[in-house]
Amino acid sequence: MLPSLTEFNVLLTKMKKTTLVLGASLNPVRYSNIAIKRLTDNNIKTVAVGLKKGKVGNVTIETDKKEFLDIDTVTLYLNPTRQVEYYDYIISLKPRRVIFNPGTENAEFMAVLKEHKIESEIACTLVLLSTGQY
Numbered sequence: 001m002l003p004s005l006t007e008f009n010v011l012l013t014k015m016k017k018t019t020l021v022l023g024a025s026l027n028p029v030r031y032s033n034i035a036i037k038r039l040t041d042n043n044i045k046t047v048a049v050g051l052k053k054g055k056v057g058n059v060t061i062e063t064d065k066k067e068f069l070d071i072d073t074v075t076l077y078l079n080p081t082r083q084v085e086y087y088d089y090i091i092s093l094k095p096r097r098v099i100f101n102p103g104t105e106n107a108e109f110m111a112v113l114k115e116h117k118i119e120s121e122i123a124c125t126l127v128l129l130s131t132g133q134y
Contacts, residue, residue: 018044079104
């Protein structure tokens with residue numbers, strides 16, 4: 001059965017919005033790894049940057065600060081100390097929002113994002129996805 005026009009538009013919107021998982025892990029029990037799987041399961045285009053190059057499903061984890069295009073959301077899986085080296089990188093991607101997952105909360109970086117008119121949200125990507133709020 002074909003999707004309705006509304007369902008098709010929702011799917012198309014999700015496919016246009018790319019999420020960057022920053023702090024991605026190859027370890028299947030890590031939340032960043034689970035998030036990659038859930039994002040792709042929800043038809044959300046996903047890219048990833050982590051310490052070790054590899055693949056999670058069809059998503060390649062890059063180890064360098066690649067210049068991805070059309071990043072809508074950056075979801076963080078890095079503690080605040082590790083985030084500092086990524087401030088300029090994240091800002092250069094011009095995302096609409098940055099999600100601070102549990103343990104990544106960072107008031108300093110949230111203030112910097114606000115100065116650049118980038119939304120920030122303290123939330124759990126997995127919860128947002130499971131409740132349809134992503």
